[in-house]
Amino acid sequence: MSTLEIKGLHVEIEGKEILKGVDLTINTNEIHAVMGPNGTGKSTLASAIMGHPKYEVTAGTVTLDGEDVLEMEVDERAKAGLFLAMQYPSEISGVTNADFLRSAINSQREEGDEVSLMKFIRELDSKMETLEMDQEMAQRYLNEGFSGGEKKRNEILQLMMLKPKFAILDEIDSGLDIDALKVVSKGVNEMRGENFGCLIITHYQRLLNYITPDKVHVMMQGRVVKSGGPELAQKLEAQGYDWIKEELGIEDETVGQEA
Ligand SMILES: Nc1ncnc2c1ncn2[C@@H]1O[C@H](COP(=O)(O)OP(=O)(O)OP(=O)(O)O)[C@@H](O)[C@H]1O
Numbered sequence: 583m584s585t586l587e588i589k590g591l592h593v594e595i596e597g598k599e600i601l602k603g604v605d606l607t608i609n610t611n612e613i614h615a616v617m618g619p620n621g622t623g624k625s626t627l628a629s630a631i632m633g634h635p636k637y638e639v640t641a642g643t644v645t646l647d648g649e650d651v652l653e654m655e656v657d658e659r660a661k662a663g664l665f666l667a668m669q670y671p672s673e674i675s676g677v678t679n680a681d682f683l684r685s686a687i688n689s690q691r692e693e694g695d696e697v698s699l700m701k702f703i704r705e706l707d708s709k710m711e712t713l714e715m716d717q718e719m720a721q722r723y724l725n726e727g728f729s730g731g732e733k734k735r736n737e738i739l740q741l742m743m744l745k746p747k748f749a750i751l752d753e754i755d756s757g758l759d760i761d762a763l764k765v766v767s768k769g770v771n772e773m774r775g776e777n778f779g780c781l782i783i784t785h786y787q788r789l790l791n792y793i794t795p796d797k798v799h800v801m802m803q804g805r806v807v808k809s810g811g812p813e814l815a816q817k818l819e820a821q822g823y824d825w826i827k828e829e830l831g832i833e834d835e836t837v838g839q840e841a
Pocket residue numbers: 595596600618619620621622623624625626627636669836837838
């Protein structure tokens with residue numbers, strides 16, 4: 583079993599504090615959902631874990647099986663087994679999807695241990711079939727001209743090919759039609775197992791109908807303010823966030839002006 587542990591994480595962007603002490607522990611074989619209103623720090627948490635240069639960690643720790651993640655370069659974090667599907671995946675012109683994936687896989691392997699082209703193609707074909715993706719998507723430039731839904735599917739394709747220990751999926755469900763939502767969920771559910779843990783950032787119970795989380799966390803004011811089981815997401819769907827704010831005496835849930 584592997585563990586990703588976030589403790590007392592404080593993060594600033596351009597001198598403004600966004601995360602104000604996030605505590606969260608995920609083990610492999612677990613799927614956690616992070617929910618919360620807009621502007622409460624969810625994407626910032628994802629970027630900080632992955633080492634986005636704009637996000638400065640001012641306090642706290644992130645460890646993967648006891649190893650200090652914050653000390654690692656971005657590529658070392660990927661090599662250690664961390665993966666982020668971004669809320670807004672970027673387009674890279676001139677690099678095909680297949681080439682990108684193959685070099686991403688090989689950059690995580692030792693020299694001389696590169697994946698064979700045949701094996702790579704066989705696996706790529708099979709995963710694309712699972713995700714009901716058109717084979718020609720492999721030869722298109724990475725995300726260029728991909729529809730919103732195609733980009734999200736493509737993020738899951740990367741996930742399935744790279745097989746990270748821990749994946750953070752930031753609004754992987756946004757903009758997906760119902761069939762795509764099912765396909766993407768199928769991909770994530772296929773990853774479930776002893777060597778995989780996942781943090782799903784989402785606004786909607788809808789996704790969690792297909793991917794049942796083990797734990798659900800709510801972020802407000804740059805912290806995890808409440809955690810529970812799948813029933814917490816159902817309650818949020820039915821009742822919104824006001825009851826949590828009342829319970830905790832929070833007036834403004836965003837990271838802007840703290841009460
Ligand atoms: N690069 C940045 N520069 C300036 N402010 C930023 C930057 N990134 C995030 N912020 C600010 O930090 C706050 C939290 O943003 P974040 O994207 O983490 O929210 P979120 O919880 O993911 O919201 P949403 O549900 O809308 O995606 C916001 O007020 C946002 O404007």
